[in-house]
Amino acid sequence: MIEYRSVTKTYPGGTTAVDEFDLTIPAHRTVALVGSSGSGKTTLLRMVNRMVEPTSGTVLVDGQDVRDVDRVALRRSIGYVMQAGGLLPHRTVVDNVATVPVLSGVPRRRARLQALELLERVGLDPALGRRYPGQLSGGQQQRVGVARALAADPQVLLMDEPFGAVDPIVRRELQDELRRLQAELGKTVVLVTHDVDEAFRLADQVVILRAGARVAQAGTPAQILAHPADDFVRAFVGADRAERTLSTRDVRGRQVLVDGHGHLAGVLAP
Numbered sequence: 001m002i003e004y005r006s007v008t009k010t011y012p013g014g015t016t017a018v019d020e021f022d023l024t025i026p027a028h029r030t031v032a033l034v035g036s037s038g039s040g041k042t043t044l045l046r047m048v049n050r051m052v053e054p055t056s057g058t059v060l061v062d063g064q065d066v067r068d069v070d071r072v073a074l075r076r077s078i079g080y081v082m083q084a085g086g087l088l089p090h091r092t093v094v095d096n097v098a099t100v101p102v103l104s105g106v107p108r109r110r111a112r113l114q115a116l117e118l119l120e121r122v123g124l125d126p127a128l129g130r131r132y133p134g135q136l137s138g139g140q141q142q143r144v145g146v147a148r149a150l151a152a153d154p155q156v157l158l159m160d161e162p163f164g165a166v167d168p169i170v171r172r173e174l175q176d177e178l179r180r181l182q183a184e185l186g187k188t189v190v191l192v193t194h195d196v197d198e199a200f201r202l203a204d205q206v207v208i209l210r211a212g213a214r215v216a217q218a219g220t221p222a223q224i225l226a227h228p229a230d231d232f233v234r235a236f237v238g239a240d241r242a243e244r245t246l247s248t249r250d251v252r253g254r255q256v257l258v259d260g261h262g263h264l265a266g267v268l269a270p
């Protein structure tokens, strides 16, 4: 479980990126922080592993104030996936994945074997382990980034625009993969994205942020879509977008769903 209690972050230049933020993220759930550029999403994420320290307030992971945990130990115990993988270019894929376990004392051979298993787990051929990151596609690099974040078997996974740098088809594949992994592993995932569709697809809870990380609305995707809190949320999620407004029609005795463009969206089960 991750708790933000009245957290504020004012950067040295005077920008208050996060203003009195409160949120509880239950264990084993995926929460998406969504908002436009500069709304404080990355700042919020990085406060969990102390890459950013709050100006005031407290962040707790499993009931423990992160300030009371050694920074290096904390960072190694929390998986972090960033945009474009963030891989070390001069290390092979397998060594990228094995780095944190080796630093934490796992013998190199065992760490490499585990890394090969992890590559398989994220849908990559382990033979790619011998390559360098520059010899992989963007989507493959992102998968390696996920494998690396999982290597220390963390309870918490922080993901900052993890699929931002790939094309829409690969993005969709990676999203499906993450859903599968999440169903299998049950980590506590905090996902930062500016893509509301991605948030709805992946998260149990979605938090929509205005500037200063002020919560415009928090809820399940269904709650937010059905009852947007205000015009800001409505505009942000496009609740009235044609592809989201569905209605039923009777076609030869079967109920079919059509979207606002009149395109078939599905068939209702009898």
Ligand SMILES: Nc1ncnc2c1ncn2[C@@H]1O[C@H](COP(=O)(O)OP(=O)(O)OP(=O)(O)O)[C@@H](O)[C@H]1O
Pocket (backbone or CB within 6 Å): 011, 012, 013, 015, 016, 017, 035, 036, 037, 038, 039, 040, 041, 042, 043, 044, 194
């Ligand atoms: N190291 C820093 N020093 C000064 N100001 C910063 C720093 N990091 C972020 N900011 C400012 O804090 C605000 C929030 O930034 P943050 O990166 O958390 O937002 P974001 O929602 O993740 O944005 P994006 O989607 O563009 O990544 C912005 O106004 C940004 O300019």
